[in-house]
Amino acid sequence: MIVTTELFLLIVVGSLIGLVMGALPGLTVTMTVVLCVSLTYGWPMDQALAFIVGAFSGGVMGGSISAISLNIPGTAAAVATTFDGFMLKKRGEPHHALGIALFVSLLGGLFGLAMLALAGPLLGKIALKFGPQEYFLITLWGITLVSVLSKGHAVKGLISACIGLFIGMIGMDPQTGYMRFTFGTELLSGGVSYILAMIGLFGMKEVFVQLNKSQTFKVEERYRIRDLFPKWSIMKKVLPTTLWSGPIGWIIGLLPGTGGDIGALVSYGTTTQLVKNPSRRFGEGAYEGVAAPEVANDAAIGGATTTMLTLGIPGDSVTAVILGAFILHGLQPGPLFMASNPEYFSMVVWFLFIATVISYGGGLFGANAMLKMLNVPKWYLIPAISILCVVGSYALMNSINDVIFMLFFGIIGYVFEKAGYPVGPMVLAMILGKMIEENLRLALIITGSVPDLLFSFLARPYSLILVVLIAASFLIQYKLLFSQGKKS
Numbered sequence: 001m002i003v004t005t006e007l008f009l010l011i012v013v014g015s016l017i018g019l020v021m022g023a024l025p026g027l028t029v030t031m032t033v034v035l036c037v038s039l040t041y042g043w044p045m046d047q048a049l050a051f052i053v054g055a056f057s058g059g060v061m062g063g064s065i066s067a068i069s070l071n072i073p074g075t076a077a078a079v080a081t082t083f084d085g086f087m088l089k090k091r092g093e094p095h096h097a098l099g100i101a102l103f104v105s106l107l108g109g110l111f112g113l114a115m116l117a118l119a120g121p122l123l124g125k126i127a128l129k130f131g132p133q134e135y136f137l138i139t140l141w142g143i144t145l146v147s148v149l150s151k152g153h154a155v156k157g158l159i160s161a162c163i164g165l166f167i168g169m170i171g172m173d174p175q176t177g178y179m180r181f182t183f184g185t186e187l188l189s190g191g192v193s194y195i196l197a198m199i200g201l202f203g204m205k206e207v208f209v210q211l212n213k214s215q216t217f218k219v220e221e222r223y224r225i226r227d228l229f230p231k232w233s234i235m236k237k238v239l240p241t242t243l244w245s246g247p248i249g250w251i252i253g254l255l256p257g258t259g260g261d262i263g264a265l266v267s268y269g270t271t272t273q274l275v276k277n278p279s280r281r282f283g284e285g286a287y288e289g290v291a292a293p294e295v296a297n298d299a300a301i302g303g304a305t306t307t308m309l310t311l312g313i314p315g316d317s318v319t320a321v322i323l324g325a326f327i328l329h330g331l332q333p334g335p336l337f338m339a340s341n342p343e344y345f346s347m348v349v350w351f352l353f354i355a356t357v358i359s360y361g362g363g364l365f366g367a368n369a370m371l372k373m374l375n376v377p378k379w380y381l382i383p384a385i386s387i388l389c390v391v392g393s394y395a396l397m398n399s400i401n402d403v404i405f406m407l408f409f410g411i412i413g414y415v416f417e418k419a420g421y422p423v424g425p426m427v428l429a430m431i432l433g434k435m436i437e438e439n440l441r442l443a444l445i446i447t448g449s450v451p452d453l454l455f456s457f458l459a460r461p462y463s464l465i466l467v468v469l470i471a472a473s474f475l476i477q478y479k480l481l482f483s484q485g486k487k488s
Contacts, residue, residue: 003350007050011351014054015358016366021055022062022078023370024381029059029077030317030424031202035385037325038199038392045329045344050351052325056318057109057355060260060297061363064101065370068094068290077260077297080268084282084289091285095227096234100287101294102363103230104242108295109356111246112253112302117349123310124338126462130311132443133456137466139432139439142256142313144473156421164429165436167192174434175441187401194430195324196393196402200409201416201423202317203389207382208414223367237279238291241271249296253303256313256432260300264293301352309333309345313432317424320431 003011014036021032036055040048063078064085071086081101088097130138143161170181171191182188245267252263271282271292278286304315305322312334314320326333331341338345393406413423447453457463 003354007046007351008354010047010050011054011354012358014051015058015355016054016362018055018058018060019062019065019359019362019366020370020373022059023065024373028202028206029056029063030198030321031206031385032059033318033321034198034203035388035392037195037321037328038388038395040325041328041392041395045331046347048325048329049344049347052322053348053351054355054358056322057298057301057352058359058362059318060301061102061105061109061356061359062370063297064105064290064294065098065363065367068097068101069371077264077300078293079261080264080293081290083268084280084284084286087283087285088287088290093285095223096231096287097290098223098363098367099228099230100234100238100290102228102360103235104238104245104291104295105298105363106356106360107242108246108249108298109301109359110353111242111295112250112299112305113349113352113356114302115250115299116302116306116352120306120310120345120349121338123306124335127310127335130335130462131460132439132446133453133460133463134466136436136439136443137457137463137470138256138311139313139435141466141470141473142432143429143436144470156419157425160416160421160423161425161429164426165433167197167426168194168430168433169437174438192405192430193402194320194427195328196405197409197430198317198321198324198427199389199393200406200411201413201427203385203392204406204410205413205417205423207386207389208410209417210382222371225364228364228367234279234287238287241275241288241291242295244270244274245292245295246299249299250303252296253300253315254307255303256307256311256315256428260297260304260316263296263300263303267292267296298356305348305352309337309348310335312337313435314428317427320428323431 017036018029018032022029032055033052036052037048040051043051060077064081067078067081068085068089071082071089085097085101088094143165166181168191170188171179172189173180179189248267248270249260249263252266253260268289271288275286275288278288280286282289300316304319307313307315308319308323310333312323312332314323323333331337331344389406389410390403393402394400416423416426443453443456444450447456457467
C-alpha cells in the first residue's frame with residue numbers, strides 16, 4: 001500500500017493530538033478518539049482512519065508523561081506506570097523513567113502490530129467457521145469480562161453493563177418489528193446511537209467533571225532530549241520484562257471488552273512475581289516496574305484491533321469507537337472483512353506502524369512542550385472539548401435531538417463518575433447487546449428449541465471452548481463478589 005503525503009500528515013497530526021491529550025490528566029484515550037471521530041464525518045475512509053489511528057497510538061503512549069512527572073496518569077492505561085515511574089523521579093531519575101517508558105512503548109506497539117499482521121488473517125479464517133452459537137457465546141463472554149475486570153468493582157461493572165443492555169434494546173425489535181421501551185415517543189423509535197452515548201459518556205462527562213475541580217498543575221520538569229534515549233545498561237535489565245509483558249498485553253487486548261489498562265496492571269503484577277532480583281524493590285523505583293505496564297498497554301492496541309477487525313467485536317472502549325467509525329463510513333468489520341476488504345486491513349497495519357514510530361519521536365522531542373501545556377489553564381481546554389462534543393453529536397444526523405441525547409449521557413457519565421461506577425461496560429454492553437440478541441434468536445431458529453440449542457453449545461468445538469471460558473469468568477466474578485462482601 002502507498003501512503004500518500006496527505007495520509008502521512010494526518011497520521012502525524014493525529015499522533016501529536018493523541019500525545020497531548022494523553023499527557024493531560026483526566027482526558028482519556030477513548031475521549032480523544034471520540035472527539036477525533038466527530039471531526040471526520042464526511043471524510044474519505046482512508047483519511048479518517050489515518051487521523052483516528054494516529055490519535056489512538058499517540059494517546060496510549062502520551063499517558064506516561066504526566067504519570068512520571070506528576071504522579072497522575074494521563075490515561076487509565078498509565079495507572080501502573082505511576083507505581084515506579086514517579087518514584088524514579090523522586091530519586092532524581094525522571095529522564096530514565098520517561099526514556100524507558102517511551103522506548104518500551106515503541107517495542108510493545110510494534111510487537112502488537114506484528115501479531116495483528118500475523119494472527120489477523122488466521123483469526124479471520126477461524127471466525128468464518130463461527131455460527132450464531134459462537135457469536136452469541138463470544139459476545140456474552142465479552143459482557144462477563146467487562147463486569148469482572150472493572151478494576152475491582154465487579155458489582156458496579158455488572159450494573160453498568162446491565163444498564164447498557166437495556167439502553168441497547170430501546171427501539172424496534174429486530175425480529176417482530178414491535179417498539180420496545182420507547183414510552184410512546186418517536187424520538188426513541190430508532191433506538192439510541194452508541195456513538196452519541198460515547199461522546200456524552202467520555203467527552204461531555206469529562207467537561208462536567210473538570211468543571212467541578214479546582215485543581216491546577218504546575219510543572220517545572222525539563223528534559224534534555226539526549227537523556228531520553230535509554231542507556232544500554234538500563235535496557236539490559238528491562239528487556240527480559242518485555243518478553244512476557246508484550247504477549248500479556250496483546251492477549252488481554254485480544255479479549256472482548258478488556259483493553260490496555262487491564263493489560264498493564266496484569267503485566268505489572270506478573271512482573272513482580274517473575275523478577276526475583278529487580279533493579280530496586282517494586283514500588284520504590286524499579287526500572288522493570290516502568291517497563292512492564294508500558295510494553296503491555298501498547299501491545300494491547302494490536303490485540304484490541306485484531307478482535308475488532310476479525311470478529312467485529314470491540315476489544316476495548318477505544319476500538320468500540322473505531323468500530324463505529326468504520327460503520328459510519330460504510331464498512332462492517334467481521335469474519336468477511338479480511339476477504340472483502342483486504343486493502344483496509346493492510347491500511348490499518350501500515351497506519352499503526354507509522355503512528356507508533358511518530359508517537360515515539362513526538363514523545364522524545366515534544367515531552368517538554370507537552371509538560372508546558374499542563375500549565376495552561378483548563379478553562380481554555382474545556383470550551384474546546386464542549387464545542388467538539390456538540391458539533392460531533394449534531395453532525396451525526398444533523399439533528400438537535402442528538403445533541404440533547406449526548407448531553408443526557410454526559411450527565412449520566414458524571415453521576416456514574418461520582419458514584420464510582422465505570423462507564424466503559426455500559427457502552428460495550430450497548431454494542432454487544434444487539435449482537436447477543438440477534439445471534440441468540442437466530443440460533444434458536446436454526447436449532448428449533450432451547451434443549452437443542454443448549455446441546456449445540458456442547459456439540460460444537462468452538463462453542464464448547466467458549467462455554468468453558470464463560471464459566472471461568474463467572475467463577476472469577478463470584479470470587480470477586482465474595483471477597484468484596486467479606487471486606488464490606
